[in-house]
Structures are given as C-alpha cells and as structure tokens.
Amino acid sequence: MSISMHxxxxxxxxxxxxxxxxxLDKAEAYxxxxxxxxVVLLGTRLAPDMLPFTRQxxxxxxxxxxxxxxxxxxxxxxxxxxxxxxAELKARIAKTIAYVNSIPAAQIDGTEAKDITIPxxxxxxxxxxxxxxxxxxxxxxxxxxxxxxxxxxxxxxxLGKGDYLGLGS
Amino acid sequence: MSISMHxxxxxxxxxxxxxxxxxLDKAEAYxxxxxxxxVVLLGTRLAPDMLPFTRQxxxxxxxxxxxxxxxxxxxxxxxxxxxxxxAELKARIAKTIAYVNSIPAAQIDGTEAKDITIPxxxxxxxxxxxxxxxxxxxxxxxxxxxxxxxxxxxxxxxLGKGDYLGLGS
Numbered sequence: 001m002s003i004s005m006h007x008x009x010x011x012x013x014x015x016x017x018x019x020x021x022x023x024l025d026k027a028e029a030y031x032x033x034x035x036x037x038x039v040v041l042l043g044t045r046l047a048p049d050m051l052p053f054t055r056q057x058x059x060x061x062x063x064x065x066x067x068x069x070x071x072x073x074x075x076x077x078x079x080x081x082x083x084x085x086x087a088e089l090k091a092r093i094a095k096t097i098a099y100v101n102s103i104p105a106a107q108i109d110g111t112e113a114k115d116i117t118i119p120x121x122x123x124x125x126x127x128x129x130x131x132x133x134x135x136x137x138x139x140x141x142x143x144x145x146x147x148x149x150x151x152x153x154x155x156x157x158x159l160g161k162g163d164y165l166g167l168g169s
Numbered sequence: 170m171s172i173s174m175h176x177x178x179x180x181x182x183x184x185x186x187x188x189x190x191x192x193l194d195k196a197e198a199y200x201x202x203x204x205x206x207x208v209v210l211l212g213t214r215l216a217p218d219m220l221p222f223t224r225q226x227x228x229x230x231x232x233x234x235x236x237x238x239x240x241x242x243x244x245x246x247x248x249x250x251x252x253x254x255x256a257e258l259k260a261r262i263a264k265t266i267a268y269v270n271s272i273p274a275a276q277i278d279g280t281e282a283k284d285i286t287i288p289x290x291x292x293x294x295x296x297x298x299x300x301x302x303x304x305x306x307x308x309x310x311x312x313x314x315x316x317x318x319x320x321x322x323x324x325x326x327x328l329g330k331g332d333y334l335g336l337g338s
Contacts, residue, residue: 003281003299008177012303046215047322112172130172134181139334142311143318150319153216165308 005071005112006105009133013064014097016145019166020060021093023152023159024086030157038086044151053151057089060144061096067137068100070116071129072107174240174281175274178302182233183266185314188335189229190262192321192328197255199326207255213320222320226258229313230265236306237269239285240298241276 031038042054069076083089111129118125200207211223238245252258280298287294
C-alpha cells in the first residue's frame with residue numbers, strides 16, 4: 001500500500017494528540033502527588049515571550065483540525081479557546097481527534113497539488129497540499145506538542161521518550 | 170505527483186536540519202553580543218534528566234541518517250559524537266544533510282512495507298517502513314530539533330516561528 005496524503009497526516013495527528021492527552025493525565029497525577037494545583041502548569045512558559053502551556057495545547061489541536069478541513073475543502077468547527085483546566089484541555093484534544101477522524105480518507109487523498117490558503121497576520125499565504133502538510137502542518141504540530149512536553153518535563157512531570165512516542169503503551 | 174517515502178522524508182529532514190544550523194548561527198551571534206562563551210549553551214538542559222543541547226543536535230542528525238540508510242538498505246556512516254563547539258555541530262549537520270541527499274530517491278521509494286530493524290537497548294524492534302517513518306523517525310527528529318530550539322529560546326537567543334519553520338527565509 002502506497003503512502004497517501006491521508007496516511008501521511010491523520011495517523012500522525014491522532015497518535016501525537018492521543019499521547020498529549022496521556023501526558024495531561026500524568027501532569028494531573030504529579031500535581032496531586034506533590035499537592036499543588038495542576039492549573040499552575042497551564043500558565044507555564046519556557047521563555048517570557050513564548051506562549052503558555054494552554055496555548056501550546058490549543059494550537060496543537062488547531063493545526064490538525066485546519067489541515068484536514070482545508071485539504072478536504074470543508075469548514076473547520078470553531079473552538080472557543082476557553083479551556084481553563086486539564087479536563088477541559090483533554091476534552092479539546094478528544095473533540096479534535098474525533099473531528100480529524102470524521103473526514104473520509106478519500107476527501108484528503110489526492111490533494112498533493114491542491115492550493116491551500118493559510119490566513120496569516122500579514123495576509124494569506126498559498127501552498128500546495130503536500131508542502132503545506134510537510135513544511136507547515138507537521139512542523140507546527142510537533143513544535144507545539146514538544147513544547148508542551150518540554151514544559152511538563154521542565155516542571156518535574158515524570159515523562160519519558162516512551163510517553164512522547166506512544167509506542168508500546 | 171503523488172507523495173512517496175522519499176518525498177515524505179528527505180525534504181522534511183533537510184529543511185529542519187538546515188533551519189537548526191541557522192539557529193546555531195543566531196546562538197553564536199547572541200553569545201558574542203552578550204559577551205559569553207557560546208559553548209555554555211551546548212551543555213544546557215531543560216530538566217536535569219534530559220539530554221543537553223549538544224546531544225539534542227547529534228541525535229537530530231542521527232535519526233535522518235539512519236532512516237535513509239535503513240530504508241535504502243545501506244550502511245550509515247558512523248559519526249563520532251565528539252562535537253565540542255558550535256562550528257563542529259554545524260559541520261555535523263552539514264555532513265548529515267549531504268549524506269541524506271546522497272541516497273537516490275529510487276532507493277527510498279517503495280519501502281512502505283519493508284521491515285526495518287531498529288536496535289534498542291532492550292533488544293531490536295521491527296517496524297515497517299511507513300510506520301517507522303511516521304511514528305518513530307519524524308516524531309524523534311522533531312522532538313530533538315524542537316528541544317534544541319526550546320533550549321536556545323529558554324536561554325534568550327532571539328528566535329521566532331519563522332526561524333523554526335524556515336519559510337520565506
């Protein structure tokens with residue numbers, strides 16, 4: 001079976017978002033064990049001019065959501081960016097995974113050369129489907145999940161490479 | 170043109186490694202401006218039990234190197250892991266990019282179902298080419314480049330999303 005736009009995107013999205021959700025469980029357990037409010041973790045940043053943990057999770061969800069919508073040519077559902085607890089962030093991830101899985105593979109396959117318009121602050125940017133996936137969506141997704149992971153590790157949450165990859169768990 | 174094992178791997182590898190090399194230039198310029206020895210950055214860690222910057226860069230190189238070698242069925246060149254300066258890390262990245270680009274696309278394409286053996290501490294692990302690329306190589310590559318980026322940002326090096334993605338530069 002040959003690699004396709006769907007097989008090169010959705011399984012990576014759902015695996016990494018599923019892993020991220022499990023890191024949140026470990027973060028909550030760590031906070032309980034150390035007796036601090038887990039909400040403290042949601043505001044942490046690696047640098048004062050980087051986005052806090054909550055935004056890293058929200059944006060990690062938005063990338064896959066917009067990717068499948070744009071490739072398939074449908075409107076993405078709007079999420080409110082109002083999550084204030086770990087449980088709410090987990091719900092955000094769950095609804096993103098459900099949405100991403102709801103788009104039939106056939107609507108995503110064959111979009112390698114489709115023009116995708118990305119709205120940006122400085123005006124929209126057009127990329128073909130394949131470079132959009134490889135050089136925009138995937139790097140951004142991994143940027144935000146890895147930054148979320150790094151924030152948890154930096155703050156003591158016990159996670160390892162097995163948690164990151166989600167292999168064998 | 171349809172997405173292939175080569176097009177889903179090598180362009181991502183070379184783009185992200187090329188971006189990483191440019192972050193090193195910015196790290197060196199920042200150290201000069203602030204008058205500290207840039208070697209200090211190479212030992213920084215986000216947590217005491219995470220690997221230091223130098224290892225993040227070395228491992229970011231090894232993933233793509235071993236990926237193309239294993240998919241193509243050839244022996245990967247051995248790198249000594251003895252880099253001690255930013256210039257040496259940049260040379261490591263450059264020789265990795267050159268190696269990755271030296272393998273003909275035809276030797277990588279069509280390896281979706283090829284059994285790939287990954288040596289691990291707890292014994293070797295076998296994955297087919299496509300899941301190996303999507304669920305092992307790409308997440309690991311992005312883990313290490315993003316952790317390197319996070320370490321530089323955490324230590325004040327002025328980098329932004331444009332540097333991370335390498336778009337428009």
